[in-house]
Amino acid sequence: MTHPDVDPIHRTLDQGLHQLASLGGDLAEHANAIGTILWSPPRVVIVGRLKAGKSTLVNALIGAPVAETAALEATNVVTVYQDGSPSRAEVVGTDGRRIPMAVQHNDRVRLPLPTSDIAFVSRWLPSAALRPLTLIDTPGLSTLTVANDTATRRATIDGFDQTRSASVGADAAVFLFDAAPRRDETEFLSQLPFTPLTTLGVLSRADSFGEGALGRRDPLAHATEHAGRLAGQLSDTVSAVVPISGLMAQTSHTGMLTEHLAAALARLAGRPPLDVLRLFDSDDPDDVLPLPLRDQLLSHLGEYGILHGRQIATGGAAALNRWLTERSGIAALHHTLTASTARYALLHRAHRILARLDQLAYIHPARDQIRTLAAGLRAQPPMHRVTVFEDYQRMLRTDPHAAVTDELRTILTAISPAGSVGLPDDAPGHAVVAEAQRRLAMAHQRSLATGSAAEDAALVTLLRTYTALGHQQHP
Ligand SMILES: Nc1nc2c(ncn2[C@@H]2O[C@H](COP(=O)(O)OP(=O)(O)OP(=O)(O)O)[C@@H](O)[C@H]2O)c(=O)[nH]1
Ligand SMILES: [Mg+2]
Incomplete structure (x- = not known):
């Protein structure tokens, strides 16, 4: 992950928030509140069916047995695990109320509200593993336990539309399933505000996959093969599928x-x-x-x-x-999570910050100044990637299989100018310029008759991208 000091998106947003604060009045407070998002790591929510192994995986990733995994006891509140001292917790009510709680060593958090009145629990513990990413454990999805389902939905989906106080504000998801995900699970996932780039699939319980420990095939090898097949089938939903034995990882990583x-x-x-x-x-x-x-x-x-x-x-x-x-398989999961998922989660976090500014412009008396500030921020070169990401997110909702959606994804995932126009990374500069100009002409053509506002916006972004690439000298 890029260090915030050198990450140009981070720096640009930080400057924007300073400008916001300098507008005076209560805007300094608003800038501070939005700044908390900027200065905390991106947040990854772990979702999946009841007993899929979510809490076990959370413990393995944190390196401490903090999440409840008792065989008979289900996780019943959404819990946010973040790096911080001292070890403590805070309950956030569905009414936005925050109740601090002390946590005894290795003790369960005793909840001061009925679980139905809890939006989520914020849990701080000193952990280097939580510095690059905050992890959010959720109650399992199941048609049998409506109460748990509700808690997870409220914190991850509904909270986004309503007051946001009930929302945990996640930037990416780890989607856990064994064998193949069921339809209600993929449907749930499609309602989350994530993209395939910010959703990582995990084939859990790999150690008991297929015929299990005594079967003819090694279950871990079998699971790896199956994960590859699933990644192909679920490419509209997840960026990859990583097989994992959360149990073996938990035992070896938590002492x-x-x-x-x-x-x-x-x-x-x-x-x-x-x-x-x-x-x-x-x-x-x-x-x-x-x-x-x-x-x-x-x-x-x-x-x-x-x-x-x-x-x-x-x-x-x-x-x-x-x-x-x-x-x-924890090393591979860790690598994908920090090298790939976190990269896009950072873009999502930038999007969340811009969305907060937009929301503020909507309700605040200084709306014109805030709007100008937000527009100015978006126009800065380092923010271009965030705009591409926002357009991609909108297009996924409007027309996931449009050519425009595909082009936005290509730009986002590219690691070179050549890659941005769909060419191999080592393609010669003149070929990149030619292809950018060809794509530019196509985007112009398409912008004459668009199907939606999302496509309008996306084409403006594509035109900007290809114009820049079409003029550059590429090595
Ligand atoms: N064999 C095996 N068992 C696992 C694995 N991961 C979890 N389990 C077991 O499955 C049970 C449920 O695990 P949890 O981590 O609590 O599952 P969860 O998804 O958090 O469950 P809920 O919060 O109730 O939805 C526990 O008894 C774990 O020990 C795994 O990788 N392999
Ligand atoms: Mg659990």
Whole structure:
């Protein structure tokens, strides 16, 4: 992620907010409030079906067991995890009320309001992992638990339209599913204000994928293959699908694995696999492995971790931890999240800031000055990418399969001028100029008869982009 000090979008927005504050009156306060968005990391919301493994993954990403994952207990409030000291929490009511709460070490947060009156809980904890991204855990989507569904919807969808006090203000989503996502899940996702660029698919529970630990195929390899297929099928929804065993990642990343557990697991090395699983299926006392230890191994490692990790466990907890980390898929997820999803989440965050300015211009007596300021901000060269992103977002809603939508996405994902016009990154400069001019002519042609206001705006942006590319000297 780009450091805010050198990120030109960040710098431009910061200057804009200073200008806003200098307009005087209560605008300094407004500038400060909007500045809080600018100075906090982009926010990634984790969504998915009930028991998909969301909280487990949140713990693995944070590196501490802070989110509730008890097998019988579902997450029932939306919780925002952000870096900060001291460790504390604040409940935000659906009426906008904020109630601070102390948090005891490793203690559950006791909620001061009924869950139906809670918009979300803000939870601060000192964590380097939360510096680049704030993570938001949500109650699982399910037709069976309407109350939980409502909480997630309110915080992620409805909050955007209404007072915003009930909204957690997310910039990107991690969408968790096992096997294939169901229709109601993809429908829910399509209602979120995200794009495929700001939505990362995660195939969860990869360690029990397909036939599971005893199947003919390795479930992790099978899940990887399936994730690739799903990414193709879901390309209208997600940027990629990453397979993950949240359980193995959580155990290896939160200090849950102890030398004691590794030694217990090592005692099973060499036993036939069926014998091992039979032992875990029964409640019989066993001299080699007492019942409480068996339960602990199962809840920390799962069947796959037990069967395939027991030989490795003979080398000790550190070796087992390394193996769990490597097999879990957490590194790939982390990389995609911070290198790709976060990049677009930053654009979404800039969009949220501009939207707040627009909203302020709508209600404030100094509306003309604020409007001029916002327009001036949008016209600055570093903000061009944000405009492209906003147009892309609008086009996805209006006409996702239009050629214009595709061109906007190409520009957003390009890493070179050549890429922006759909050419290979190493295409020669004259070819880039020629293609930009060809696209410019096409955009002119198309702007004579557009289908919507969104397309009008998008074409203005495309014309600006191609005009610049068509005049430049490209190496
Ligand atoms: N084998 C296996 N089990 C997992 C994995 N991830 C989560 N689980 C188990 O699945 C159960 C539910 O996990 P949670 O992380 O609480 O799921 P959730 O999506 O947060 O659930 P809700 O908040 O109730 O919607 C727990 O018992 C986890 O230990 C995984 O990758 N592999
Ligand atoms: Mg949960």
